[in-house]
Amino acid sequence: MVANTSKARHYDADDLVAVNTLRALSVDMSYAANSGHPGAPMGMAPLFHVLFSKMKLNPDTDKDWVNRDRFVLSNGHACALLYSVLHLLGYKITLDDLKAFRQLDSNTPGHPENTHTPGVEVTTGPLGQGFANAVGLAIAQAHLGATYNRAGFDLFNHKTFVVFGDGCAMEGVASEAASLAGHLRLENLIALYDDNHICIDGDTDSTFTEDVLKRFEAYGWHTEHVPDGDTNLGAIDAAIERALAVRGKPTVIKVTTTIGYGSSLQGTAACHGSPLKMDDLKQFRQKFGIPEEPFTVPSKVYKAYQEYALRGKNAESQWQESFTAYEAKYPELHQELSRRLSGGLPQGWEDKLPVYKPGDSAIASRDLSAKVLAALQASLPEMLSGSADLTSSNKTIWKGAVDFQPPGHVAVGSYQGRYLRWGDEEHAMGAAMNGLAAYGANLIPVGGTFLNFVAYAAGAVRLSALSQLRVIWIATHDSIALGEDGPTHQPIEALAHYRAMPNLHVWRPADGNECSAAYYVALKSSKTPSILALSRQGLPQLQGSSIEVASRGGYVCYGGQVGEQRDITLVSTGSEVATCIEAAAILEKSHQLKVSVVSMPCQEVFDAQPEEYRLSVLPAGAPVMSVEAASTRGWEKYSQEQFGIDEFGASAPCDALFKKFDITPSGVASRALETVFFYQGTQNLRSPLQKALQKTRP
CATH class of the missing domain: 3.40.50.920 (Rossmann fold)
Structure with a gap:
């Protein structure tokens, strides 16, 4: 369902100046670096200008305001455009930072990194990952809104926007995530598809000729198309407004653009990953009336973006006033949410960890893990569990757990539920868990599959580690002991692979106290993901073990x-x-x-x-x-x-x-x-x- 809307605004010559400034900054950055991808930014500049003029963002508090709109650049090679927009909005990215694009220790790395650059929500680069991250961010908002919103208090009502390109659309992780988002009816998710028909190897006619919108329609998404995205800012605006009014499903907007718009090589793969040559740069500046001096930003462009940022600051101020009033009416919920927003775990949660002594019965470590989840779930409302269609094998659910499901769906559950049915989608699960962990409000995603099948999500695991995100994998069937399923299921190289990865804890507990210790350290490690490799067969309780000593590794x-x-x-x-x-x-x-x-x-x-x-x-x-x-x-x-x-x-x-x-x-x-x-x-x-x-x- 799409409600009527009349919020689309008028665009004038000043907006075109802003668009061309974004194009020029992106081109200047790649030229100065002698590296980068100017083509996509030149084509997507109108889309970015329209979108960021409408978003709720406060550069002063960066990621502290939990109800800010989220933006994900899934085609992360276009990051010069993102850095340019963030600079104009007033994030702590200076012109000198733009000039140092892709240089050692710069604030503007070659692909967006959430731990490195203000305003970047998630680390993207491998195509499709960011799309799935955005699904995780949208799940987080839906869950927190259902948990804490009350009549008159929409504490969580923001949107998640993701921009993706043809390469992302080709990657399977994006397809998995899009299917899941459609099932979950995430109306807070709006994806903008940069349809420029170019991949590194050339025109997509050589490999990718499907109708992407029909695919998304089949997934249960609302679809829009802007055929003239190079110039028609009003059409982009109107499509976004219609998306904002959609209820009961996510929206994808295909914006057809020309890669390298304004370059003599526009529309070709030649301007995808290489800086423009000097003669092309000169004609580009002349064509759009851009000053010859690189990195020039007209004062009226700064002023316009300052107004967009001011609107976000005012929105945060209003939110803070509402949150203060919320405390008076819902003191317990306010206290819990405040604690979560501060990043702290509840006092005494570790006292709930199961403790074992020698002589206690032998128990499979996957069952020990289930006992930990059951013991902690009431104390840790921020912990969301789930499995990639292996709930009965992974033991990732606790008695009384409610599924995260869309309202009115045939499956029993609600957005307030804390158990996620990921389906056979390990890659999307891993990438979406990254989005959940990156969201804020102390969300801790726990996801299960077989240890051997974590490999399906190896790219997402690597980004968890690089992004310093607390994601916990319950990886059962940890050895040849799974037996008759054979070598296709038996992990041999998996432990060595993940142990070789920086900033990743790989646990393989030998008894109950070690399993409790694994959870204790994993939950305390707010900037490190963990893989818990768990057994199918029973393990005896060891004489010398304790949570304390096992916590030393x-x-x-x-x-x-x-x-x-x-x-x-x-x-x-x-x-x-x-x-x-x-x-x-x-x-x-x-x-x-x-x-x-x-x-x-x-x-x-x-x-x-x-x-x-x-x-x-x-x-x-x-x-x-x-x-x-x-x-x-x-x-x-x-x-x-x-x-x-x-x-x-x-x-x-x-x-x-x-x-x-x-x-x-x-x-x-x-x-x-x-x-x-x-x-x-x-x-x-x-x-x-x-x-x-x-x-x-x-």
């Missing part, structure tokens, strides 16, 4: 008092820790060896501990052997010898697979004995942690 769980001489240390994770303890008992009884077993549920957290502690866990003087039913890559950092699986798995029952790969107590014991014999007599054997180059950079 690694600890001695069996044998080897501090300072006591050892013959060998076995270091392991997950289900193999118990196997190592059994192997230690064999070595002690049959060969009178002194064996210590170290559980290392999270290498990254262990690495952050003081050196003295780390060397007490993995001391010098005796060899260390790692044991993990996965790739041995990376374990050389902690051990002289590595025992694992450096080939794909096989299809068979769990026990048969562990026997096949000899990851059994006797198999571990025999290899440990070989290791002891090999290093026997070695003088001054260093700990594997003792390296000449502990860090390559400060």
